[in-house]
Amino acid sequence: MKIGKTMWMELKNRWKGFLLFILVVVLLVGGFVQAYPSFSEAFEDELEGSENIDIEVLEDRKNVTVKLSWKEIVDAENYSILVSESANMMAPLDRVDGVENTSHNCSLKYDEKEGFPERYFAVVAVIDEDEKELVGMGMNFERTSPFQEIWGVDYGDIQGFLSILWSTWWILLIGLYIGYISVNLITKDYEEERMDVLLSKPISRRQYLLEKFSIVSLYTLALLVLVGLVLVASAYSLGELNSVSSSALMISSVLSWPVFLVVISISVLAGVYLESSRKAVGVSFIFILIQYGVNMVGDLTEGLEYLKTYTIINYWNYEAALYGEAVSAYDVGFLLVLSAVLIVSALVIFDRKDIPV
Amino acid sequence: MENEVVMKIRGLTKKYGDVVGIKDLDLDVYKGEIMGFLGPNGAGKTTTIRTCLGLLQKTSGDVKIFGLDSHEDSIEIRKRTGYLPGDFGMYPDLKVKSILRYLLSQSGVSDESKMKGLAERLELDLSRKYGNLSKGNKQKVGLVQAFMADQDLIIMDEPTSGLDPLMQQKCYELLREEKEKGKTIFMSSHILAEVEEVCDRVAIIRNAELQVVEEIESLKEKMGKKLEIEFENSVDPSIFAMEGVEDFEMDGRKATMIVTSNLDEVIKKISKQNVINMSLETFSLEQLFLTYYSGGGKG
Numbered sequence: 281m282k283i284g285k286t287m288w289m290e291l292k293n294r295w296k297g298f299l300l301f302i303l304v305v306v307l308l309v310g311g312f313v314q315a316y317p318s319f320s321e322a323f324e325d326e327l328e329g330s331e332n333i334d335i336e337v338l339e340d341r342k343n344v345t346v347k348l349s350w351k352e353i354v355d356a357e358n359y360s361i362l363v364s365e366s367a368n369m370m371a372p373l374d375r376v377d378g379v380e381n382t383s384h385n386c387s388l389k390y391d392e393k394e395g396f397p398e399r400y401f402a403v404v405a406v407i408d409e410d411e412k413e414l415v416g417m418g419m420n421f422e423r424t425s426p427f428q429e430i431w432g433v434d435y436g437d438i439q440g441f442l443s444i445l446w447s448t449w450w451i452l453l454i455g456l457y458i459g460y461i462s463v464n465l466i467t468k469d470y471e472e473e474r475m476d477v478l479l480s481k482p483i484s485r486r487q488y489l490l491e492k493f494s495i496v497s498l499y500t501l502a503l504l505v506l507v508g509l510v511l512v513a514s515a516y517s518l519g520e521l522n523s524v525s526s527s528a529l530m531i532s533s534v535l536s537w538p539v540f541l542v543v544i545s546i547s548v549l550a551g552v553y554l555e556s557s558r559k560a561v562g563v564s565f566i567f568i569l570i571q572y573g574v575n576m577v578g579d580l581t582e583g584l585e586y587l588k589t590y591t592i593i594n595y596w597n598y599e600a601a602l603y604g605e606a607v608s609a610y611d612v613g614f615l616l617v618l619s620a621v622l623i624v625s626a627l628v629i630f631d632r633k634d635i636p637v
Numbered sequence: 638m639e640n641e642v643v644m645k646i647r648g649l650t651k652k653y654g655d656v657v658g659i660k661d662l663d664l665d666v667y668k669g670e671i672m673g674f675l676g677p678n679g680a681g682k683t684t685t686i687r688t689c690l691g692l693l694q695k696t697s698g699d700v701k702i703f704g705l706d707s708h709e710d711s712i713e714i715r716k717r718t719g720y721l722p723g724d725f726g727m728y729p730d731l732k733v734k735s736i737l738r739y740l741l742s743q744s745g746v747s748d749e750s751k752m753k754g755l756a757e758r759l760e761l762d763l764s765r766k767y768g769n770l771s772k773g774n775k776q777k778v779g780l781v782q783a784f785m786a787d788q789d790l791i792i793m794d795e796p797t798s799g800l801d802p803l804m805q806q807k808c809y810e811l812l813r814e815e816k817e818k819g820k821t822i823f824m825s826s827h828i829l830a831e832v833e834e835v836c837d838r839v840a841i842i843r844n845a846e847l848q849v850v851e852e853i854e855s856l857k858e859k860m861g862k863k864l865e866i867e868f869e870n871s872v873d874p875s876i877f878a879m880e881g882v883e884d885f886e887m888d889g890r891k892a893t894m895i896v897t898s899n900l901d902e903v904i905k906k907i908s909k910q911n912v913i914n915m916s917l918e919t920f921s922l923e924q925l926f927l928t929y930y931s932g933g934g935k936g
Binding site: 632 | 653683687690692693694712713715716718720722723724725726727728729730731735739740742743744745779782
């Protein structure tokens with residue numbers, strides 16, 4: 281009959297903070313999704329005049345030979361070839377001037393001992409002393425987008441882009457705030473000296489703790505539904521709803537709930553046990569940052585992928601959800617069970633605890 | 638029923654590691670009385686109260702409130718018990734009214750009339766934010782919440798802490814009224830005058846151990862007078878061995894004693910000796926308490 285009163289009280293006490301964070305998340309999520317078109321372009325970016333150049337790479341045991349041929353420019357006296365490690369050609373590594381106009385091709389040799397030379401080449405036609413013209417640029421390797429290189433995203437689609445956002449900082453942003461709130465729901469009652477009175481009323485300690493857990497869990501769920509809606513709205517505004525379905529966007533967000541339930545449970549447990557906001561927030565943040573860090577290392581380091589299996593984030597397959605694939609019920613179940621075990625531990629500890637003055 | 642026991646404490650011991658909070662406490666609190674729980678700081682008053690309410694686990698012993706076990710049946714007990722802790726805090730950003738409504742509903746009570754009446758009597762503005770209140774006003778919120786659910790037993794840890802003298806008097810008035818209605822009150826205090834003014838009985842603890850449980854009236858009767866006499870010659874102490882003379886001490890030609898009755902007989906004995914100097918001083922209850930505080934009193 282008195283269920284929900286404590287939840288209602290916490291909502292009354294914290295609604296400003298709750299609302300402010302919702303606003304921050306909505307603005308950030310909505311804002312970042314607007315960066316998708318530039319992300320997408322990074323995959324399509326072609327080198328200037330690449331159609332005018334042919335590059336052939338010949339490898340024998342000792343050398344790598346790069347054979348360049350290009351479209352003839354009628355007015356050209358001769359050609360200059362610039363070689364660089366980056367496409368901007370600011371500081372060419374090599375320069376071959378005076379290639380005869382009649383040949384419009386050139387071979388460059390590299391010692392293979394130094395490893396395969398990934399190079400950008402620019403061919404410049406010298407028309408006279410004052411006039412030069414870029415014939416075109418090319419490269420002797422398969423170019424990948426920086427996103428592809430770092431994050432292993434295969435396509436420049438919106439799903440890949442959202443995966444990067446989730447894995448880089450949305451998890452961290454929401455996780456840290458939720459952890460902080462969960463700790464404070466408990467420790468502030470100790471620190472602001474109201475625990476004695478609250479627990480002197482005829483409600484059980486279990487009910488008290490479960491209501492605290494529920495309010496932050498429900499808040500998180502509401503937040504994730506809202507994030508899902510913002511994703512749908514953003515995809516709509518970018519005209520991307522034909523490449524990703526609204527339901528996939530919603531599921532990708534809402535199904536992260538079990539991950540955050542584990543964060544909430546750990547934080548509540550830390551709050552109950554440590555009694556101090558500072559210490560318990562420390563534990564909660566360290567837990568989240570370690571999870572995040574280990575997951576990141578596993579993501580980016582070849583051979584260390586197995587580390588990811590030790591993080592809770594790994595049990596939330598947002599990529600699968602975004603591509604409309606089935607999300608493993610086993611993974612979701614594992615997170616729910618883990619969260620339940622943690623919260624039951626908190627209940628057992630709290631039930632027998634001496635409430636500090 | 639007369640002398641119905643509301644709180645029955647037997648052999649209550651609470652240890653914090655090696656530190657003893659309260660040791661082997663036996664105490665009964667009767668229905669309809671105001672029991673004062675007195676002792677110096679750190680004596681174990683708060684520990685006792687908080688253990689009885691199930692906020693602390695007991696190391697050993699047994700506490701029954703309304704015949705129910707303090708820890709097993711604590712929810713049932715708390716339905717019938719109001720509590721004001723020594724350090725009372727609440728949500729600083731919320732209005733007093735909202736806080737009191739919440740606490741009242743937690744006690745399963747929806748009638749706000751007593752809450753409003755108490756606030757009016759204590760001149761507490763319900764529309765203010767708790768965090769903006771002075772220490773005294775915060776204490777008033779604590780008092781209101783302790784009484785507002787109209788429960789049978791009120792346990793209070795230093796109820797007048799932070800109140801001005803006028804409000805202290807109002808608080809005593811409130812305590813007496815509740816008692817009139819048949820409520821039982823168990824309150825700790827370190828203000829001796831307060832205990833003397835409102836309590837029916839007093840339990841004094843020191844160093845985690847109970848020193849005495851006594852009715853205030855009988856303590857007053859026991860108080861007696863402190864008599865100091867300086868004789869010209871040494872006298873035989875045995876002449877003062879009579880009923881009504883306690884704590885007799887003879888130091889050379891100087892005698893001190895507490896005379897609780899038979900003063901006339903004592904004076905007659907003295908008059909047979911040559912007296913150089915004599916003083917007779919009425920013992921205040923405060924002095925008596927202090928003797929218990931310092932470990933000199935007798936139960």
